[in-house]
Amino acid sequence: MALTSLDDLVAAIPPGAMLAVPTDYSGVAMAATAALVRRGTDNLHLICVPASGMQADILVGDGLVATLETSAVTLGEAGGAPRFQAAARDASIRLIEATCPAIHAALLAAQKGVPFMPIRGIIGSDVLAHRADWKVIDNPFAADDPIVIVPALSPDIALFHAPEADRFGNVRIGRRRELATMAYAAKTTLVTVERISDTSLLADERDAAGVLPALYVSQIAIARRGAWPLGLWGEYPADGAEIARYAQMARTPEGFRAYMDAFVQRARAA
Amino acid sequence: MALTSLDDLVAAIPPGAMLAVPTDYSGVAMAATAALVRRGTDNLHLICVPASGMQADILVGDGLVATLETSAVTLGEAGGAPRFQAAARDASIRLIEATCPAIHAALLAAQKGVPFMPIRGIIGSDVLAHRADWKVIDNPFAADDPIVIVPALSPDIALFHAPEADRFGNVRIGRRRELATMAYAAKTTLVTVERISDTSLLADERDAAGVLPALYVSQIAIARRGAWPLGLWGEYPADGAEIARYAQMARTPEGFRAYMDAFVQRARAA
């Protein structure tokens, strides 16, 4: 497997890439996000699987996102996501409104190598009304039974943070199986981890179920506390005070800029 | 959760049930199968996920199967499955020929609560030609792109054997995730296990990914060496000599009957 530096890892994300990232509690590669901001990789099509928080807000606030496809963006207890809200009001980004299970279904279609997935619900919503890429078809197995189908979504890049990988490239994802779905669906999967294990994570049949095989992993970089200020399951909780500080500062473009200057420096130091 | 006896467990399977069972290496409830034979639950619609061996051969040989839906039945190294082969030749059972990923896809549809799943391939095969319940539709997202769709498959019962459950009803399935798929899709899930853990299997985040939550589990019975003569991953290997002995005896109806008499007695003793 290819163990690389954080800078080299994010260099694998080209401008304009369709980039899939997980939701806050799954393992968000925040250190890599800082490196991406420093690099200035722009024109991204960001896909939140299925929602995002500070990561999406930062990438949007820094002007790196051309298209944002998500079910929601929120800072949780710290309130609304200010740069996302501002960009939505200004229409300075192209917003593709989604609903969580439809994003999962679209990735699943790519995982299965099929062009679409059916999904119940959604009919009659404005989510559907604004999705020119979704269709309503008649269920071929029943009479007069409309059902939504969503096309397969195969991101160029999946990027997430996990507790550990082994030196063979296997990555522990625990029960955050959306990380596996992202990797199956994506063309390239980039992972940051807290540490590298010398022994294979697949060696123990008991916890092998929580491992993403190396087959799906393109590059791995070590980033200690790489999800900070978000938390990492089983490792450390979210830094609520820091997220609240961000929420406060990011209310204005100037405050956001000041926050980011320090945030990006931190990534340079790491 | 409902910890029950092997006899009570199989009593939850009514005659005529659509019964889903896993493939040989995933954890086959052979002790429960013996109990089922003793009980004489017949007219079963047996669904092999996605193939079977001695379990299907026994149920077919004992005349308990009306319909057999499978991708394959084989005794592996011990050769062909003799009672299955005889039943196929006589047409004494209704055979629904399938292919592995289509069975997975049909269960996945039930898991997702959608009426069908698309699947690539299969077109032009006689598997498709004999499946009146599968359709070929035009991919609504492309021109002139036929694709197979299979209807959702929601078995009445899923039955399998696993290393352990905890006293809350959670079951360790490791990376045999087809067992989870079966349970998600089925109305009732019956599990035999080697042992019951006093501590929750979900307590350790490292191996929680390999656990089927109690939510999907209807009844659990202890059956020590409950997969014998098949093996159980991480616990014991298959008893090749015993399977070969079965393969030899089951070549004739009389030999099969003699084998079964002893096999069922063993279940009574367990």
Place this chain on the structure above:
Amino acid sequence: MQAATAHEGLIVCVARLLAGLHHVAVGASSPIPAAGAMLVRAQDEIAGREPLRISILGSEEHNFFTNGGVELFDCAAQGRIDAFFLGGGQIDGQGNINLVGSGEYPRTDVRWPGSFGSSFMYFVVPRVILFREEHSPRVFVERVDFVSAPGTSAANVERRGGPHALLTGMALFSFDKARARFRLESVHPGFTAKDVGAATGFEYDAPASVPQTAESDAGTLTLLRGRVRRELAESYPQFASTLPEWREAA
């Protein structure tokens, strides 16, 4: 005994709406729904019934799912979740909910997080409880500006779920699916039917005389202030600390 606080009254209302169910899922930042569910679970256990199963999303301790974020939706689609809570920046008289923003989409005046899974869950969970503490004409509008999920669907649209009740800081409404219309069931202590009318931007049905929401009995409050408060504190320590506490005599 101290009378029920406003939050306690809501928790008891939630519990009444969940009584007799098997499995409820609640959001990670929904302490009142979670507390109501925990109250039902405690009551079930005391009564010797199979206790209500509670899945708290995003929680590490109370999340019993092992198949990733999609499992909630799959589980609901399988019919294994009886009740779920949804809110919204706007809710209208037809039960449509808006979690996206007010004003003309996409250039919303106020932008909320987004629809999350509502566009799906509203269709598949039999008993969706709309819960919004703020009861104002800004929330309860005649017509939402964006339909994250519709309150009702055409007859040919497969749907076994939808709004069951609307619980606010002021009142409890039921929902008539056939007529796509709310009905005022009761008004919480301290408010009148007239207050509700003034604070609601949509039309609804109401009985000639609107009852007050039933008071919590002492046994329920004791359970809530003791065991349930302790259980709640594990997941929602800050919220639990705002509730009255009852300790068994030493």
Place this chain on the structure above:
Amino acid sequence: MQAATAHEGLIVCVARLLAGLHHVAVGASSPIPAAGAMLVRAQDEIAGREPLRISILGSEEHNFFTNGGVELFDCAAQGRIDAFFLGGGQIDGQGNINLVGSGEYPRTDVRWPGSFGSSFMYFVVPRVILFREEHSPRVFVERVDFVSAPGTSAANVERRGGPHALLTGMALFSFDKARARFRLESVHPGFTAKDVGAATGFEYDAPASVPQTAESDAGTLTLLRGRVRRELAESYPQFASTLPEWREAA
């Protein structure tokens, strides 16, 4: 050095068919394909190339999948498996394969296990190697009695996979997808083109002079009889014990 045995010759043929690929999946009871894959992996490592990845299905030690039995099919559908082996009770001249039975289905005269995943894998794996040691008119028929998976498809059917070669105990064929026809590439030592013709129930193309399958060189045989044989013994001890062994001088 002892000349290659028949099985060794087949293993070396398999290795030639897999050279340069990234990932191959082989069945649990397919020692010759597995040995060929292990030979390529060893050659890759010696040459300093990224070694061929080998997934042995049903094996606990060499199965790197963690998402259950469906992952093989998903992985293939994603284009992450370059080569796969299929056999069949019958294989016909158009590349159709039959894993179900001979005679008129469903009342087959001889019943085989079933189609397994062939109806899918044949479509999605770019390089499917048909491998059947027995070379007889009973196996290689003009037209299979049951099509588990067709050799070719209409132009509008999405298909990136299909038969790449047919390897038997007697010969190696390539497959021309456009013409849906096999071409005899070489005949193994000990057989003639005429033997092949007599043992094959379907028509195929052949060059005017059919070459003999290239002999294995000494380096390859040394690698096969040493390292690869040892690796093979971990998964297929019985089969490995039938292969000649080479030990480094102490």
